[in-house]
Amino acid sequence: MSSHGIAGRKPLNAYLFLLPAFAVLAGVLLIPIVNGLRLSFFDWPLRNISKAPVFVGFRNYVELFRSEFFRASIRATLIFTLSVVSIELVVGTAIALVLEGDIPGLRFFRTLYVLPIMIAPVVVGVVWRFMYHPSYGKINFFLGQMGINPVGWLSDPEVAMKAVIIADVWQWTPFVFLLVLAGLQGVPKDLSEAARVDGANYTQTLLFVKLPHISSVLGLTAVLRLIDSFRSLVVIFNMTFGGPGVTTEVLSLHLYKTAFISQRLGLSSAIAVILLLLIFALSFVLIVRGVRGEKR
């Protein structure tokens, strides 16, 4: 692809083709982000938005690192992210390994599994909130059938995080499954055949042929899920709004609440800067691999 003779095309036209995209991205993403960075050094209450912000230097950042709530939100984010990513990777990969190969009807089920990914996060939050309802939610009903006492899914501080994790696992395990399945379909058939002919059993074929072959897909899936769960907000917003207490208040929700509940735009901008840096650090892994793949 890179050997095409692109000569003879005016470079100016390339810039003209790029111009509309550049204008939108600069106006709505880049400039606001730079402005957000600037705001993180100011004190600016939302209710005095017509007044000029007051420069405070690094005070917002210092306040954050001393803040118990900020630390709690970092902790909540880590628990949430690491739990959902590891559960989804293990379960998704296991299902993909079980279902790989030509099973009649697999395509239909694969289609069904796309549904949760497509459904609006708001809807996911609403539906799970209903299912977790202490008295008429179906989950407590099923538990009751099995002789288990009702659980305060969204009101018990010990349980709420688990409830939020389950909903995310429901929505995103199919994504891992689809990616790993696509990766497995790329494993050359003769490779695993050859292994079997040489006397390898299933576990050996899995460990030494299939997994190495899909390791890059697994890695990318893990990073994609890490980034996405790091940013996830809307499902939790509508299920618990961070509660009870701050047990499910992840970083992005803490950012929102700092801006629009505590009304401190400067402080929330500092949280935004930290969130963005964390996400860029994770994305960097993805991009280094992506660009390397491009050149191959």
Added chain:
Amino acid sequence: MTIRQKNALLLAAKYVVIIVGALFVLFPIYEMITTSLKYEVDAFKIPPQWIFKPTFANYREVLFQSNFARFFANSIIVAVVSTVVSVAVGALAAYALARWRFRGRTPVVVGTLLLRMIPPVILVVPVFVLFNNLGLTNGRIGLILVYTALTLPFNVWVLRTFILELPYELEESAIIDGCGDLTVFLRIVTPLITPGMAVASIFTFRIAWNEFILSLVLTNRVTRTLPVAVSLFLTDTGTEWGKITAIATIIAIPAFVFTFTAAKSLITGLTAGAVKG
């Protein structure tokens, strides 16, 4: 046990996995739809009414009362316009990145990837401030601009891969025949990348139709979109689950339509970049 018996057993075990998985995936959706079709009294009965007389009462109330029609129109307008603009602008940029070598191309490609990762919540404060200064808060145009910007990086990325797979000879001969670059793009390239544009359109529509947090901050009582409407309904009325699930089901309709008509495009879009490398 013979090999054939063993294989049959294995296949049966696989179907068990598939069906248990499908039940887990479908149950919340089933619960949403059936609750929306129940009278309030039936929805809360314990033990649950698995068999009930469906009613459209919730839908009737939702559709003809409240401001539902208005929010629905807002959602449609914002999602459709964002999709058209973002895919068109994205295709132009993708073409430049696929077919020209120019100074700064690699940084632009890498930058596109980075921008794709930006969480909408980061934009909430600075875009609110910017739009507040420009008088764009509470309007649909502001929301369309933000959704266009948020979805552009993915569209550029996906469409560029589709363009790179086209043979260059077609474009080359058109250029030799004296066609300008824009003509080549419109007449030759766009018809050939329609599958890519389908993927890009579905994903843009999905983001714009589903997005919540920016719409919550940037719209008002009149310009609100459906996801915000259902969320506020949840906090305002608390227990009217019939109506809430009715709106939720309506929001989910495009998801059903896309899943069952364009599954292949969806899987292409979801795996774009991850599997192809």
